Amino acid sequence: MFGKTLIFNPSILLSREKDLPILPIDTGRYGTAEMRRVFEEEARVQRLLDVEAALALAHAEVGNIPRKDAEKIATMASTKYVKIARVKATEKEIKHDIASLVRVLSEVCGSSSAYVHLGATSYDIIDTANALQLKDALEIIGKKLDTLKSILQKKAAQYKETVMIGRTHGQHALPITLGFKFAVWGYEVSRHIKRLNDCRDRVLVGKMSGAVGTQAGLGEHAARIQELVMKRLGIRAAEISTQIVQRDRYAEYACILAMIASSLDNFAMEIRELQRPEIGELFESFEKEKQVGSSTMPHKRNPEICERICGLARIVRSLVIPALENVVTWHERDLTQSSSERFVFPESCILVDYMLLLMSNVVANLRVDEQRMLRNIDLTEGRTMSEAVMMTLTRKGVNRQEAHELLRKLSIKSEVERRNFKEVLLEDKFVNGKLNEKEIDEALNPENYLGTAVKQAKAFAESQG
Numbered sequence: 001m002f003g004k005t006l007i008f009n010p011s012i013l014l015s016r017e018k019d020l021p022i023l024p025i026d027t028g029r030y031g032t033a034e035m036r037r038v039f040e041e042e043a044r045v046q047r048l049l050d051v052e053a054a055l056a057l058a059h060a061e062v063g064n065i066p067r068k069d070a071e072k073i074a075t076m077a078s079t080k081y082v083k084i085a086r087v088k089a090t091e092k093e094i095k096h097d098i099a100s101l102v103r104v105l106s107e108v109c110g111s112s113s114a115y116v117h118l119g120a121t122s123y124d125i126i127d128t129a130n131a132l133q134l135k136d137a138l139e140i141i142g143k144k145l146d147t148l149k150s151i152l153q154k155k156a157a158q159y160k161e162t163v164m165i166g167r168t169h170g171q172h173a174l175p176i177t178l179g180f181k182f183a184v185w186g187y188e189v190s191r192h193i194k195r196l197n198d199c200r201d202r203v204l205v206g207k208m209s210g211a212v213g214t215q216a217g218l219g220e221h222a223a224r225i226q227e228l229v230m231k232r233l234g235i236r237a238a239e240i241s242t243q244i245v246q247r248d249r250y251a252e253y254a255c256i257l258a259m260i261a262s263s264l265d266n267f268a269m270e271i272r273e274l275q276r277p278e279i280g281e282l283f284e285s286f287e288k289e290k291q292v293g294s295s296t297m298p299h300k301r302n303p304e305i306c307e308r309i310c311g312l313a314r315i316v317r318s319l320v321i322p323a324l325e326n327v328v329t330w331h332e333r334d335l336t337q338s339s340s341e342r343f344v345f346p347e348s349c350i351l352v353d354y355m356l357l358l359m360s361n362v363v364a365n366l367r368v369d370e371q372r373m374l375r376n377i378d379l380t381e382g383r384t385m386s387e388a389v390m391m392t393l394t395r396k397g398v399n400r401q402e403a404h405e406l407l408r409k410l411s412i413k414s415e416v417e418r419r420n421f422k423e424v425l426l427e428d429k430f431v432n433g434k435l436n437e438k439e440i441d442e443a444l445n446p447e448n449y450l451g452t453a454v455k456q457a458k459a460f461a462e463s464q465g
Helices: 010-014 033-039 041-061 067-076 084-094 097-108 110-115 122-158 178-198 216-233 248-274 304-318 320-325 336-364 370-380 383-394 400-416 421-427 429-434 437-444 453-461
Strands: 163-168 171-177
Touching: 033 041, 033 122, 033 336, 041 067, 041 084, 041 097, 041 122, 041 216, 067 097, 067 110, 084 097, 097 110, 097 122, 122 178, 122 216, 122 248, 122 336, 122 453, 163 370, 171 178, 171 370, 171 383, 171 453, 178 248, 178 453, 248 304, 248 320, 248 336, 304 320, 304 336, 320 336, 370 383, 383 400, 383 421, 383 429, 383 437, 400 421, 400 429, 421 429, 421 437
Parallel strands: none
Antiparallel strands: 163 171
16 A cells, blocks of 8 residues: 555645745845855756756767757756746655656657656756756855955055964964964965865766666767766766765865865954954954944944854854765665755855855954054063073073073063063073173064064965965
8 A cells, every 4th residue: 555644744834825934044144145046946946957958969969869859858948938836836746856847847848858858867967957056156155265365465465564462272472463364364265265176076077877877778878978968068077976976075065165164263253352352453343323232232342243154154064964974875876865965055155155255344344453462462561572582592502491491480470470571581690691681672572573474474465376
């Protein structure tokens, strides 16, 4: 017996005359219009139809079907004729998405319908359409990465000599420059650009290989048909596939997007920390005339865009898990990838694209308090320059280990007694015997202990490619 009693009828979900948006991407809260268009339902259906059209034309080119029938299929393979509502209604009835698309396309193709979807399996169409969508998404994300890098280069040049304290473990370490910090971020973005470009050949592949990958249903010209389909669509054919393109490809793409999101999270977290009132060195822009920071505290100016980036990065990272799980499949395929990929592809691409836009705007419009940076360096009363003093002593012939231990003790003394480090150094007989006051002043000057920070910032700012 093939019938079954439904305790819950899924059709209830489709019973409303007008579906209202639920998720924040759908409401327009997150995402750019450009990237959302790539993954809109009509765009997705059109990509599937593009593959069906390319398949028919390839069959005609190798002589499997009449040219006029192939051209008819190609003409009708458009959402202008294949109505989404009709496809959905058919799927509701037969419970198969691609079979529904094929059936509706066949209906509008008249006598040419016999050649629709000839020799193909559903995932020939789906995975090839995936490649087309991911290619579009990759182009958009790539451009935004380029934009962010360009903004960081300008900032690195602008602030290459702006001295600030470098921090490790949340504590004052040694002086750096703000331009150096931007250069560190910029090179990280550069690596993502390279990763994204490098993954193209592995990720952006389609297939026309039939039910288990043997191409048996496509006949003697199967390899040529696959080649022609991919050439027409502007992507590469997978070297080999089963009923699906192997999901290590998509997992790599998801991981790269998660890495990009994590870098943006890192940059945003740093800005959030430096915007703390007790630090007050960098600030998100704030529209003084209208922007509200808190519903109850009028004084608040929260780093809300950076916080949004950090929050969305958590979602993008979470999508790596299903992408990795999808690498695992029963035999030549199962259906476990299908449902999760409907979330992984659009959500990861839409959110990363949006986060890149946000971060570019944040960095481009950052407010920098250079005077506060200098005051913050002085919070430790010169103790952050202890390494500089130590290295000055070593150049006077003092054993490095002995100098380190001496400066460690003198630093603690300065902190415990709440006295300026210079004062403590000057009264120490050993230091006094090796260094005069001018030499101590030079060692305690943060601008004299930047190493190659300025050069490194300048090198990034002027880097090409």
